[in-house]
Amino acid sequence: MSEHTTDQTQPLEERARRSFAAGIHPVNAGHLVMGVAFLGLVVIWALIESGTADASDLRWLLPIPWVAAGAAGLIATAPRLRGTRD
Amino acid sequence: MGWDDIRDLARIRRSRSNRKVAGVAGGLARHLDIDPVILRVAFVVLTFFGGVGLLLYVALWLLLPEDGSDWATIKLDRRSRTFALVIVGALALLLLVSHGWWGHGGGTFFFLAVVVGVIALATQLPRRDRGRPGPPPGQPNPYARYATPPAEPGPTGTESVDTESGTEQAASPSGGYPVTPPPSYAPEQPRPVNPRKRGPILFWFASAVMAVALGALGIADLAGADVAPSAYPATVLGLSAVFLLVGSFFGRAGGIILVGLVAAATTVGTTVADRWDPHSTTVVPSSSAQLQPEYTMDVGELRLDLTDINDPAALDGRTIHLTGNVGHLEVRVPAGVTVDAVTEVTGVGGINAFGRDGGGFDTSVTAVHDAGPGAPHLTIDADLHVGGIDVEVGRDY
Secondary structure (H helix, E strand, C coil): CHHHHHHHHHHHHHHHHHHHHHHECCCCHHHHHHHHHHHHHHHHHHHHHHCCCCHHHHHHHCHHHHHHHHHHHHHHHHHHHCCCCC | CCHHHHHCHHHCCECCCCCCCCCHHHHHHHHHCCCHHHHHHHHHHHHCCCCHHHHHHHHHHHHCCECCCCCCCCCCCHHHHHHHHHHHHHHHHHHHHHCCCCCCCHHHHHHHHHHHHHHHHHHHHHHHHHCCCCCCCCCCCCCCCCCCCCCCCCCCCEEEEECCCCEEEEECCCCCCCCCCCCCCCCCCCCCCCCCCCCCECHHHHHHHHHHHHHHHHHHHHCCCCCCCCHHHHHHHHHHHHHHHHHCCECECCCHHHHHHHHHHHHHHHHHHHHCCCEEEEECCCCCCCCCCEEEEEEEEEEEECCCCCCHHHHCCCEEEEEEEEEEEEEEECCCCEEEEEEEEEEEEEEEECCEEEEEEEEEEEEEECCCCCCCEEEEEEEEEEEEEEEEECCCC
């Protein structure tokens, strides 16, 4: 009976671990870039809404998320450029 | 799939195999080598902006031939069809830009657009997954969706294929095999597995988390917490960011970028609408002592009525400055005072000062109301960025 249980649970745990591992993939630069950009926009919104920054600060605040997103994208894709895909 | 292929608009065909209505999105997506769901959602969302999406869809339906055909409902040759498609695209862009959806109250449309977008995705995604089985192992050249099928290894001759015109010339010195013309597009091959599209689809989990977060925010709002209107789209934007960051390493985050873009636009719209609430102010001083040398407003309307001033003689030599950002400045002066009105709208707007009109971009009008010799002399200096300025002699509102 106990042997039967271990036979059933072991593969289940193993399968869950494997399916999680199977979900991990090489970095998707598009999603990374937009994720960083959106995160930056939310931070700016929070700064404006909390009164920490005002509308005049938007001139220098707004470019920051895009610079950060672009930098993240460059870092993510740079190693791939070294490959010989084409 | 190069840029030249994409530019060859005459090659676009409405898909027979991948269609929900007329195969427009399926065919376009195949041409651009992107997921048709993106285009379907885009068509639906654009429909909310002046019906652009619907008009575009119908126009493409009429202009694009189906798979295997060279003639659409509107029969045009390749060159004319390309030209017509460019015109349709330009018109759609013009309609979209002229719609003015950044104005106040646009948030409602954005929310509506998000809801419809989510519903559209809900109806499309499962079918797409069912209809696209994974490629069998060892699938040869699965990228060759635009190419002709691989030629049979014939014993003689060579074949040259003109895929652009859909015709084929056989040049087989010894007769060779009879060659059948290929369809404009070869039968759709299963897509190769993209290594970055692996693992669970995050869209539904993300939607559920967003729904819970919005609900919690709504409950807090109802319970009396100080929740800004822009907090709702900002929450969706923040969660989109989190799930995209997760999806860049784990699972598939397809569709969340679109949700984030819509949430970002809505956040901007609601934040602006919330902070720059236009209001109207009317100032009616009863004596020259109450009259301030300067009045300012941000957005809205400012009315300054000087006709109730009981000592107009004391106005002699004074200058009143009025400045505003966007809106309407209105000044009413007593008939017994000589007034120099120096007015300027630096952006777009119009001016009427004592019957003298001006309008357009960067307008200034200087006008004088002459109350006769010996009358006190007042100067009104009004500046506005966008809007209208009216300076007139006493009359009831």
